[in-house]
Amino acid sequence: MSDLRPINNPQFLRERYIKSLDSAANPTQRARELADDLFSLDLTVYSSNYTLDSLIYSSMAKSVLDDSVSLHPEQLQILSEITTNDAVIVSAPTSFGKTFCVFEYIARTRPQNIVLIVPTLALVDEYVKRVIKKYQFFFSQYKIHTHIDENRTYDFNQKNIFILTHDRVVQESTYAMIEKIDFLVIDEVYKLETDPSNDRVLVLNMAYFYLAQKAKKYVLLAPFIKSVENIEMLEKVPVFYNTLYSPVVNEVIPVNILRHSDRYPECQRLISTLNPNDKTLIYFPTVTGIYKYVNEYISTEPLVDEIDIPTQYFLAWAREEIHEDWCVIKAMERGYLIHNGQIPMGTRMLQLDYYESIGTYNKLLCTSTLLEGVNTTAKNIIITKPSRMSDRNDNRDDFSAFDFFNLVGRTGRLNQHFIGNAYYIKAPSDPEYQRIDAIRSIKFEITDDSKDIDIQKGNIEKYPDVVAFLNHLGISIEEYHTHIGSRLRFETVKAIYLQYRGMRQRLIDELQRFIDVETHGRLDLVKILYEISEGKADPYRSNIINNLLNRNRPKIKTVVNEVNRYFSSRGIDNIISTTISMKSSHIEHRFYPRVLLIRYFLELSHTPSQLLSVLESKITGAIEFLYFTSSKQKKMLIDLGIYERDVETIVKIIGDDYNDTFELKERLQANWDKLQNISYISKYVIQSIL
Numbered sequence: 001m002s003d004l005r006p007i008n009n010p011q012f013l014r015e016r017y018i019k020s021l022d023s024a025a026n027p028t029q030r031a032r033e034l035a036d037d038l039f040s041l042d043l044t045v046y047s048s049n050y051t052l053d054s055l056i057y058s059s060m061a062k063s064v065l066d067d068s069v070s071l072h073p074e075q076l077q078i079l080s081e082i083t084t085n086d087a088v089i090v091s092a093p094t095s096f097g098k099t100f101c102v103f104e105y106i107a108r109t110r111p112q113n114i115v116l117i118v119p120t121l122a123l124v125d126e127y128v129k130r131v132i133k134k135y136q137f138f139f140s141q142y143k144i145h146t147h148i149d150e151n152r153t154y155d156f157n158q159k160n161i162f163i164l165t166h167d168r169v170v171q172e173s174t175y176a177m178i179e180k181i182d183f184l185v186i187d188e189v190y191k192l193e194t195d196p197s198n199d200r201v202l203v204l205n206m207a208y209f210y211l212a213q214k215a216k217k218y219v220l221l222a223p224f225i226k227s228v229e230n231i232e233m234l235e236k237v238p239v240f241y242n243t244l245y246s247p248v249v250n251e252v253i254p255v256n257i258l259r260h261s262d263r264y265p266e267c268q269r270l271i272s273t274l275n276p277n278d279k280t281l282i283y284f285p286t287v288t289g290i291y292k293y294v295n296e297y298i299s300t301e302p303l304v305d306e307i308d309i310p311t312q313y314f315l316a317w318a319r320e321e322i323h324e325d326w327c328v329i330k331a332m333e334r335g336y337l338i339h340n341g342q343i344p345m346g347t348r349m350l351q352l353d354y355y356e357s358i359g360t361y362n363k364l365l366c367t368s369t370l371l372e373g374v375n376t377t378a379k380n381i382i383i384t385k386p387s388r389m390s391d392r393n394d395n396r397d398d399f400s401a402f403d404f405f406n407l408v409g410r411t412g413r414l415n416q417h418f419i420g421n422a423y424y425i426k427a428p429s430d431p432e433y434q435r436i437d438a439i440r441s442i443k444f445e446i447t448d449d450s451k452d453i454d455i456q457k458g459n460i461e462k463y464p465d466v467v468a469f470l471n472h473l474g475i476s477i478e479e480y481h482t483h484i485g486s487r488l489r490f491e492t493v494k495a496i497y498l499q500y501r502g503m504r505q506r507l508i509d510e511l512q513r514f515i516d517v518e519t520h521g522r523l524d525l526v527k528i529l530y531e532i533s534e535g536k537a538d539p540y541r542s543n544i545i546n547n548l549l550n551r552n553r554p555k556i557k558t559v560v561n562e563v564n565r566y567f568s569s570r571g572i573d574n575i576i577s578t579t580i581s582m583k584s585s586h587i588e589h590r591f592y593p594r595v596l597l598i599r600y601f602l603e604l605s606h607t608p609s610q611l612l613s614v615l616e617s618k619i620t621g622a623i624e625f626l627y628f629t630s631s632k633q634k635k636m637l638i639d640l641g642i643y644e645r646d647v648e649t650i651v652k653i654i655g656d657d658y659n660d661t662f663e664l665k666e667r668l669q670a671n672w673d674k675l676q677n678i679s680y681i682s683k684y685v686i687q688s689i690l
Helices: 010-023 027-033 035-040 052-060 073-084 098-109 121-134 199-214 260-273 287-296 309-321 327-332 345-356 401-408 451-457 464-473 477-483 490-516 523-534 539-548 556-570 572-604 609-626 632-640 644-654 661-670 680-689
Strands: 087-091 113-118 143-145 160-165 183-186 218-222 225-228 239-242 249-256 280-283 336-339 363-366 380-383 419-426 440-442
Touching: 010 027, 010 249, 010 419, 027 035, 035 052, 073 087, 073 098, 073 239, 087 225, 098 183, 098 218, 113 121, 113 199, 121 143, 121 160, 121 345, 121 632, 121 661, 121 680, 143 661, 183 199, 199 218, 199 451, 225 239, 249 401, 260 280, 260 287, 260 380, 260 419, 287 327, 287 336, 287 363, 287 572, 309 327, 309 345, 309 556, 309 680, 327 336, 336 345, 345 363, 345 680, 380 401, 401 419, 451 477, 451 490, 464 490, 490 523, 490 572, 490 609, 523 539, 523 572, 523 609, 539 556, 539 572, 556 572, 572 609, 632 644, 632 661, 632 680, 644 661, 661 680
Parallel strands: 087 218, 087 239, 113 160, 113 183, 143 160, 183 218, 225 440, 249 419, 280 363, 280 380, 336 363, 380 419
Antiparallel strands: none
8 A cells, every 4th residue: 555655644644553463473372462552553453362451351342143253443444334224325444344244234233124125136146145144044034036036925024034146126017026125235236336338337227216216215235435525415325434444455566478378378377476375366367368378388287185975076077068178178187177157057056165265275266256245355356457357468458446446455364364465467568557547437327418327317308319219109208217227328229229120020920930830930030139139140050049948957067068069260268258248148138138128019019929939939928937927936046046947856855835935945945955966056055055
């Protein structure tokens, strides 16, 4: 923190004392010697019970949620702010313990209806595990929901906790079902900042807009935010609480290289110099970068001497179900783990669990999924390139200081590592990052000059192009909200419509062929829909989607081998990762809503119903069947990380009439002996929550 060094800066003074503890031969004895100073600097986690003041404080600051924890003064202040105010924005560093404060508040006050909004399914999983396993004693009185079922009536006179991603609550038919909110929390709220190129930012802003109106009390969580502009325009104006307090030190250590191409060799050298027993994250901008590193460097390392039996079971499953050439297998056989968005949820959970445990696996290769609030333990992080999306040998996609220090903040861990080291592999053209630049003001799109927000609020008079578009379609703004909603920005909708108009006859002709030729294949239909929805043809991805829409649920390995017959030039690693990405996210969250939009355009064009039925049978119906969109109970199993090919087997044993996650857990526990004919990864996931 060379840019935050004035001697009267309390965090700078804290860092000096934390470093003193770290360098001591006996940190406990050193803490006893420095206990008065540690206490005066609010480092009560280290002053412990070593002075009378500390002893009194620790006894009074005991956590209700976890009696082994005494909250530090800044956490107590946040609890006071939440208790006193109806709306609070909390900005604090990654290692602060913001999420713990939220669960502590819930444990102390027991709000009746709680809604927790997080950006990713990985965080849904983390929150669910806290509620149904780690802190089960406090939360067993609640019904735990990870979906909103439009065919169900929820009892808001009982205690409920909804743990949801923002895109699951944004549609009117969904958020209207949440009748009462006593306590609302939205995590990683910096994602509310305007980004016209990102449809998901609009989704999150609308989720906040609608839910905050209903909430008696709400809290927004973020790191490194010094202010929120136009805060006075927000519904129920929040108090802004900002702190730099951290009980650990994050050191940035530049490792200078001469050329961009030296990044991977230097990474390999760095790894060899670190203590193999320390937890180390190795960050790459892309999945492709991880797989390139695995194939060119890790695959040349010796195999692990002994792999335990459970890991052998997992690797055997992965070879059979995913592919024998999968880089996750190559990495694990040599003592490395991998975490990114193109790995099935259950496997991601296993990778994180292995990393957090004591044993063979102390090195985790990761992408920006670690920026999304996933909590990990790391003594070190190696940043191979300061970018979120590019392996190119240039600096067009460099991190902002905010993203850089958000990643750096993943190192260090209270009661485990006083200091976290971030090794920044820095080419001559790479940026110099200053921590002061990471602390920034933001403006939520909901209060910004946003065309899309105005459309969602129905304020379209000042946008002639919007009015003209609705008139051309022959629909009202209310119909736009109902049938199109906020999952896509207006410019995206318009672009898809223009593509649709240009290709409508091709689409109609292709749909007609299914009526004329009983055995007609689906691939050309997928190609047309993909081109309309994305604005460009892509035979490779269309081929993968077509194979994945097989209602027989083929193994990923089967799809990979089929696609490899025609697109072997793409490389097996790319085919595997793209197939998993399409299966895990793209088809359900991008392709499906865009096809529904195309279907709506077909309806508005008075397309014959038999052609719409073909589209439903071959595409949308297949997706709904494969992704369990009509069964929230089955969807709950997927959210836990259950492998989708096991879902039907499990439901046949435990039934599908459970109503919340606690009840699902009880069913799985009661029927564990009968669940032996499912995959190893599904067994692992179930055992992890029991």
